[in-house]
Amino acid sequence: MSNLEVDVGTWDAFQDAATAVRKAVFVEEQGVSEDEELDGNDSEALQFLARDDEYPVGTARLRFPEPTVGKVERVAVREPYRGDGVGAALMRAVEDAARDDGAMELKLHAQTHVEPFYEQLGYETVSDEFEEAGIPHVKMRKRLNG
Template identity: 90%
Template sequence: MSDFDVDVGTWEAFADAATAVRKAVFVEEQGVSEAEELDGNDSDAVQFLARDGEYPVGTARLRFPDPSVGKVERVAVREPYRGDGVGTALIRAVEDAARDDGATALKLHAQTHVEPFYEQLGYETVSDEFEEAGIPHVKMRKRLNG
């Protein structure tokens, strides 16, 4: 497992790099429409960017629809980097930032094929399967300890 730097910042700072990763994963690889992927909520979110050197390899965002429950969204890791710890590093950074912002829990919509990844990190499935952007998902949740 490699160590990846995960930077925390704004959409203004990370837009180009985060968009490149999300387009590669969601639009090109999974066939999600660009309009659905770039949903207009990015400037309201805390952004996370994982890099290998200067190359952006993963991204995520954190929003607070409810002040005490953060919502993890748009988690994407470029295909060659999956299984290298990028996703784990991103989620840990999101959890730390959410705790710092006073969140007591996190929720997310996970594609069903990555449900085991989130379970390993302590997330629990709290819904039946549903479809989002034409892809099967489940809702997951995790309590954050102080």
Template identity: 55%
Template sequence: MPSYTLEVGDDDAVGDEARQVRRSVFIDEQGVSESEEMDDKDGAATHLLLSDGDRPVATARYRFVDETTVKIERVAVLSQYRGEGLGIRIMEAAEAAARDDGAMEAVLHGQRRVEEFYTGIGYEIVSDEFEEAGIPHVEMRKELA
């Protein structure tokens, strides 16, 4: 059984490795355009990275959208590592780090195909369906305090 390591840092610390996972999941697997996926928000975000040895396998990022609310984004787990609980682990780590940074609420845009994952960890749908990067999404919220 793999022993995963978690890193939390800014774009300089773990951004390149996080983008490797995002490229594999969002661009290669889901067909999101590179210009949409590789946006200008990485520099303002806190990145989380789970690695299996020296291989990045899961990531997420968050950034403050107001004084007490973070937006969790770019949550991705490599396909061969799904089903091992890494999505829950990266989300719990993102929520804990955001809470430590002073966040009281998290918002995210969840893909409809995985909304059950997010509702299962306490997020509530707060919008009608909308399209982002050609994929149906809903906005979701969770109190962190």
């Protein structure tokens, strides 16, 4: 990958690019319904967009259900770019932004097949397996150091 950049912004700024990545991964590849994928929570979330040159290759969002706990959601990387560090770069950006916003902890619902990816980044599994959008998930969390 020639030129990976991760930007932080608003839904207004990233809606088209983030939606394209999420539709490719969640709707087309994984069969999640579009209604479920676009859940109406995007405008209140901090958005992250990974680009290779100008092409959007990954996305994530961060919400704060509690003042010091961030919830990482909608982490998606286009299939050809997986294993190239895009997901890790996105998560670093999310963690930095969460720390800047005063978060002490991050939590997320990981699809079970990517649980090892999050474990490598320091997340621990804190639940049994459950189903979300017809896909097996686990709850994971990570304490952030200032």
